[in-house]
Amino acid sequence: MKISVVGTGYVGLIQSVGLAEFGYEVVGIDIDERKVKLLNRGISPLYEEGLEEMLKKHLGKNLRFTTSYEEIKDTDVIFLCVGTPQDKDGNADLRFIYSAVESIKRHLDDRYRVIVVKSTVPVGTSRKIKERLKDYNVDVVSNPEFLREGIALRDFFNPDRIVLGFGDLNNPKPIEVMKEIYSYFLDRGVPFVITDWESAELIKYAANAFLATKISFINEIARLADVVGGDINTISRALGLDERIGNKFLNAGIGYGGSCFPKDVKALIRQFESRGIEPKLIKATEEVNEEQICWFLNKIKRYYGDLNGKTFAVLGLAFKPNTDDLRESRGIKLIDLLLKEGCIVKCYDYVEKARENAIERYRLNNSKAYYGYNLYVLDDLYEAVKDVDGVIITTEYPQLREEDWEKIGNLVREKVVFDGRNILDREKIKRLGFKYFGVGRN
Ligand SMILES: NC(=O)c1ccc[n+]([C@@H]2O[C@H](COP(=O)([O-])OP(=O)(O)OC[C@H]3O[C@@H](n4cnc5c(N)ncnc54)[C@H](O)[C@@H]3O)[C@@H](O)[C@H]2O)c1
Secondary structure (H helix, E strand, O other): OEEEEEOOOHHHHHHHHHHHHOOOEEEEEOOOHHHHHHHHOOOOOOOOOOHHHHHHHHEOOOEEEEOOHHHHHHOOEEEEOOOOOEOOOOOEOOHHHHHHHHHHHOOOOOOOEEEEEOOOOOOOHHHHHHHHOOOOOEEEEEOOOOOOOOOHHHHHHOOOOEEEEEOOOOOHHHHHHHHHHOHHHHHOOOOEEEEEHHHHHHHHHHHHHHHHHHHHHHHHHHHHHHHHOOOHHHHHHHHHOOOOOOOOOOOOOOOOOOOOHHHHHHHHHHHHHOOOOOOHHHHHHHHHHHHHHHHHHHHHHHHHOOOOOOEEEEEOOOOOOOOOOOOOOHHHHHHHHHHHOOOEEEEEOOOHHHHHHHHHHOOOOOOOEEOOOOEEEOOOHHHHHOOOOEEEEOOOOOHHHHOOHHHHHHHOOOOEEEEOOOOOOHHHHHHOOOEEEOOOOO
């Protein structure tokens, strides 16, 4: 079986490399020429642990990349992995999906093919894709992706479940094809949820909205704990020990970001509203998250008064550890707010590519400092904290706990830490003479 993967971003590239590792012949198709060139040289345009090694292992053997849709002619299964960003009204923008479908259509012939929608798409999209391809010998399958950036390869090979949505559950052909492609998972007892298109599409949105709701829930409790004097880390731990609740996605902080939760929660809200239903809980999830970063900024303001002219080290650019993805990163949001307040910001991230992406985002010059913005992206954490009025933690890097905080204390102008991810050992930091401000643990 030959496979093509359309869109080679975080999802498509992992899918391409993962399927190549299973032994399939895979061609990745992307409209971004620069990306395709890099990939064909064995360079991953994005950072994921182990990805570049696996890419190199299969490149030129059973894996290659192209900008030409003609290649789908030779393939039996086409995975659709293009982006579905947020449009100006918060809906999922399906432009890339439909443009890819039109490109695929131009190269279809009599041969039977399965088109698998991996992109996160609103309910009804798989049906619409099938409608557009009704004159062709194709079946459309909804196969939402649940990988987490930062550990995406690990997630690819160890999924919690495989969700497959079909237009007609009495049609065995696409079901057999999908079972064959994912036989590695079937053999290992991974649960398969075989259902209709609509359920599969909704499962993805519901999963993301539920996880986002857990985060907003604990952040709301943290706001009260901050005032009444509890410690949200202890509260979260105790909550998580209850099997019915579970301990995941219960860390209080400055809110969720990334390429999925913010846009998917918004798109789900729009799906309710367009059908005249008010999504009360999910709307509240989004509101709490939007407010959380301002709530945290106010904490900083309350300590310093006027922020104009203050210098801060912001530790963490990516939306989560071990990725270079800055999309909707809370760290970037906070940097923007601090710059607006007239602050000087010196930032750092452990992932080099995240720093490079920040330099690109702010169009910084080669010296990695853009004086007009008073923003500096530094390659060394200890450089970033030098002479600052406060250190702000924005990404949940466990390495931060192991840093030499005594040395940091000697480098800063004022020993103050705003721990936006509650990652530090509060007592240890205080013993070193720092003033410590976390989220819900004052
Ligand atoms: N990133 C994640 O962690 C994640 C997890 C689960 C689901 N998803 C979903 O998967 C989808 C892809 O996300 P991503 O993060 O990989 O996006 P991305 O932006 O990293 O990659 C999308 C790729 O599609 C390419 N593309 C756009 N239009 C194209 C076209 N017409 N033909 C060929 N290529 C085209 C782009 O050049 C880009 O390389 C989205 O719907 C997203 O919501 C993402």
